[in-house]
Each structure stands twice: as structure tokens, then as C-alpha cells.
Amino acid sequence: FNSENQKELQKIAEYLSISLESILLNEQILDVAQEFNGEVSRMEFDSVREGDFIAESPAMRELLDLVSVLHDTPVNVLIQGENGTGKELVAKMIHDNAGKEGRPFVPVNCACLPEALVESEFFGHEKGAFTGADKRRKGRFEEASGGTLFLDEIGEMPLIVQPKFLRAIQEQEGTRLGSSDIIKYNVRIISATNRDLAKEVEQGDFREDLFFRLFSVEIEIPPLRERREDIMLLALSFLKETNEKFKKNVSGFSPKLLALFDEYPWPGNVRQLLKEVERLVALTKDDLLMDVETCSRELRTFANTNYVPEKRKSDDDLSIPDQVKSLEKYLIHAAMKKAGGNKTQAATYLKITRQGLLKKIKRYQLDC
Incomplete structure (x- = not known):
């Protein structure tokens, strides 16, 4: 029994080890796949869909519950959340659930309005009220009468127009530019912002009285x-x-x-x-x-x-070492994620020793 025989035995042992690992890993993969398929099926029946709004997470389910409660109470609402979270979609859901579907839903982006035109935009104007006013125009409050006025980026509203805005919300009335005739409104206000309005009030960038009249209920949409x-x-x-x-x-x-x-x-x-x-x-x-x-x-x-994690090797690739490498990297990543980065716990999930896990991380040059 010479050194050549010993090298051959070592080589055979390595391949046997890889084959055994492959069998064990494939069993784990089947378990994971069955669990995943069950999870997808559960999600199909357990997720909530409200129009174009999808909610599987607990936070969004709570949000939908709150929206459904608001349909009986026509209070003004403030929706807060980062850009792109779906604030207008939530506002539209509140509007529709309140039995106002078919009635006007008028969205206005306050950040896009030139300061000189803000008052005319919201309250309208009479013909000749200013240069270029060649005909009478209704304001957004009038257009939204009987429905909902959605004020996106409310934190961008100029201070100069906020007093008149406060009166319109509080008294449900206002006047067009160039006229003294009082026009009655019947409007629900839903506002949205990605700013901290309370902080804006502290800094003097938003009126405190308008802040308290603007909403009775606040909804926070969590980021994705x-x-x-x-x-x-x-x-x-x-x-x-x-x-x-x-x-x-x-x-x-x-x-x-x-x-x-x-x-x-x-x-x-x-x-x-x-x-x-x-x-x-x-x-x-x-x-x-x-x-x-x-x-x-x-x-x-x-x-x-x-x-x-790398995608699994294709079924055409019959190389056991390549398949094992791909599957091991995937499982290590999944275990590390489940363990919150704790290598000892991840090793327990993988049913190997911590030292074994560290060797594999080093071998595959994983960033774990």
C-alpha cells in the first residue's frame, strides 16, 4: 500500500463525501420546495387585495382595516409616507369605501403649483380678475364638492395662502378671486405628505391652526x-x-x-x-x-x-460538484438571513458545525 494508493483513496473519499452531501442537500431542497409551495398556496388564499392594493404584511393589513373603518366616518385624513408608497391609492380607497364612488375625486399636487397661482387654483377666479383671466374658472374646492379633495404634498403649500385655506376647511366656504360672493363647499379633505408636518409647524413653515384642522385621523404607510x-x-x-x-x-x-x-x-x-x-x-x-x-x-x-444567492444550475449540468456548490451557497445565504447574521444559529439550521460553516464561507468567498 504505497503513497499513490493513498492519494487515490483520498480522491475517492472526497467524491463519496460530495455525493453524500449532495443527497442530504437534495433532501433539504425538497423540504424547502414543499414548504415554499405551501407558502405560495397560503398566500394566494390568505393575502388581501383591495382593488389595485395588495396587502400580505401585518402592517398593510392593519392599514386596510383602518381604511374600512373610515368609510362610516367622513373625517379629514392625513396620509404620511415616503415617495412611491401609494398615498394617492390609499386616498382613493378611502374615497370609494365611503360610498363616494362616482362622485368627484380631485387630486392636486401642491408642490407643482406656482405660488402666484395657488389661490386661483383652489378657489377659482372671475373673468378679468387678473391678467390672462379671460373667463370664469371654478376652483378645486368647487370641483370636488360632494366628493373628496386630495392634497398631495400638503407640506409644500405656501404660507401666504394657508389662512384662506384654513377658512375653507373650517367653514366649508370661500370666494373666487375677483368676487365677494361666498360659495359653499361640501368637501372631504384627504392630505398626503412625505414630510414631518409637526416639525414644519415648530420651524414656522406651516400654520399650527391649519395643521390641527387639516385632519382628525393620521395614516402612516410603511416603506416597502x-x-x-x-x-x-x-x-x-x-x-x-x-x-x-x-x-x-x-x-x-x-x-x-x-x-x-x-x-x-x-x-x-x-x-x-x-x-x-x-x-x-x-x-x-x-x-x-x-x-x-x-x-x-x-x-x-x-x-x-x-x-x-445564485440560481440553481440547470438540469443539463450533471456535474455533482457544481450542483453541490450552487446549492450550498444558496442554503448558506438562506440560513444566514434566517439567523440574522448569527453564524452559530445558521450552522444549526444547516445541521453542520460552526467551523464547517466558516470553512464553506471561506471556500466560496461569501460575503456573510
């Missing part, structure tokens, strides 16, 4: 990164809508792309997710899966600088 349970359902919904819109038949998302979607912080929230899905559908051929390579620069950069 804080409700990751909704990401997959939103992405699938956007895929269906975009396929129909573009008259395409893109099959779906690759495993690596879904992993990236789950990891990415989505600073632009739901609006950014929709834009990303539209881009991917546009750049992917029919009957194929969308993949990371066709993502926007922001997502590709994130994927390159943050480890995202």
Missing part, C-alpha cells in the same frame, strides 16, 4: 423595505399587468432575481418596483424568465456589491 412580505405578490401582480399592457408573455422571475428583489431596499418603494418590472418585461423575450442581467443599473450595482 419594512413590508417585504408584499414584494413577491406586488411583483407578480405587476408582471401580469405589464404582460397585458405590452402584449407580451414573459414567464416570470428567475430565483436569483427574486432573491435580489427580496434583498434590495427599494428607496423608491412600490413605484420603483413597478418601473423595474416594466423594464424587465420590455427587455425579456416571451416564454423566458426575467433575470438580474436586465435589471436597472441601481439593482445590478446592488447585486454586485451584496451577495445574492
Whole structure:
């Protein structure tokens, strides 16, 4: 029994070890797949969909419960949340649930109005009230009468017009520019902002009396990164809508792309997710899966600088070492995520020692 025989035995032992690992890993993969399929089925029946609004996360379910309660109480509402979270969609849901569907829902973006035209925009004007006023025009309050006036970016409203605005909300009346005739309103106000209005009041940038008259109920929409349970359902919904819109038949998302979607912080929230899905559908051929390579620069950069699990090797690749490597990297990443970065706990999930896990992380050069 010489050194050559010993090397051969070591080589055989390595392949046997890899084969045994492969069998064990495949069993784990089957368990994960069954659990995943069960989860998807549960989501199909357990998720809540209100029109175009999808809620799987507890935070969004609570929000929908609050919206349903408000339909009996026509109070003014302030919706707070980052850009792209769906503030106008929530406002429209409140409007429709209150039995005002079919009645006017008038959205106004306060950030887009020139200061000189703000008063005319909201309260209207008579013919000849100012240069260029060649005909009478109703204001937004009149247009929204009997329905809802949605004030997006309310924090951008100029201080100069806020006193008249306060009276319109408080007394439900106002006057057009160039007229002294009082016009009665019947309007529900729903406002939205991505600013801290209380802080704006402290700094003198927003009137305190208007702040307290503007709303009775406040709704906070969490950013997408804080409700990751909704990401997959939103992405699938956007895929269906975009396929129909573009008259395409893109099959779906690759495993690596879904992993990236789950990891990415989505600073632009739901609006950014929709834009990303539209881009991917546009750049992917029919009957194929969308993949990371066709993502926007922001997502590709994130994927390159943050480890995202590789998609499984194709069934055509029969190399056991390659398949084991791919599956191990995926499971290590999943275990590390589940353990919140705790390697000892991750090793427990993987049913290997902590030292074994550290060796694999080093071997695969994983950023864990």
C-alpha cells in the first residue's frame, strides 16, 4: 500500500463525501420546495387585495382595516409616507369605501403649483380678475364638492395662502378671486405628505391652526423595505399587468432575481418596483424568465456589491460538484438571513458545525 494508493483513496473519499452531501442537500431542497409551495398556496388564499392594493404584511393589513373603518366616518385624513408608497391609492380607497364612488375625486399636487397661482387654483377666479383671466374658472374646492379633495404634498403649500385655506376647511366656504360672493363647499379633505408636518409647524413653515384642522385621523404607510412580505405578490401582480399592457408573455422571475428583489431596499418603494418590472418585461423575450442581467443599473450595482444567492444550475449540468456548490451557497445565504447574521444559529439550521460553516464561507468567498 504505497503513497499513490493513498492519494487515490483520498480522491475517492472526497467524491463519496460530495455525493453524500449532495443527497442530504437534495433532501433539504425538497423540504424547502414543499414548504415554499405551501407558502405560495397560503398566500394566494390568505393575502388581501383591495382593488389595485395588495396587502400580505401585518402592517398593510392593519392599514386596510383602518381604511374600512373610515368609510362610516367622513373625517379629514392625513396620509404620511415616503415617495412611491401609494398615498394617492390609499386616498382613493378611502374615497370609494365611503360610498363616494362616482362622485368627484380631485387630486392636486401642491408642490407643482406656482405660488402666484395657488389661490386661483383652489378657489377659482372671475373673468378679468387678473391678467390672462379671460373667463370664469371654478376652483378645486368647487370641483370636488360632494366628493373628496386630495392634497398631495400638503407640506409644500405656501404660507401666504394657508389662512384662506384654513377658512375653507373650517367653514366649508370661500370666494373666487375677483368676487365677494361666498360659495359653499361640501368637501372631504384627504392630505398626503412625505414630510414631518409637526416639525414644519415648530420651524414656522406651516400654520399650527391649519395643521390641527387639516385632519382628525393620521395614516402612516410603511416603506416597502419594512413590508417585504408584499414584494413577491406586488411583483407578480405587476408582471401580469405589464404582460397585458405590452402584449407580451414573459414567464416570470428567475430565483436569483427574486432573491435580489427580496434583498434590495427599494428607496423608491412600490413605484420603483413597478418601473423595474416594466423594464424587465420590455427587455425579456416571451416564454423566458426575467433575470438580474436586465435589471436597472441601481439593482445590478446592488447585486454586485451584496451577495445574492445564485440560481440553481440547470438540469443539463450533471456535474455533482457544481450542483453541490450552487446549492450550498444558496442554503448558506438562506440560513444566514434566517439567523440574522448569527453564524452559530445558521450552522444549526444547516445541521453542520460552526467551523464547517466558516470553512464553506471561506471556500466560496461569501460575503456573510
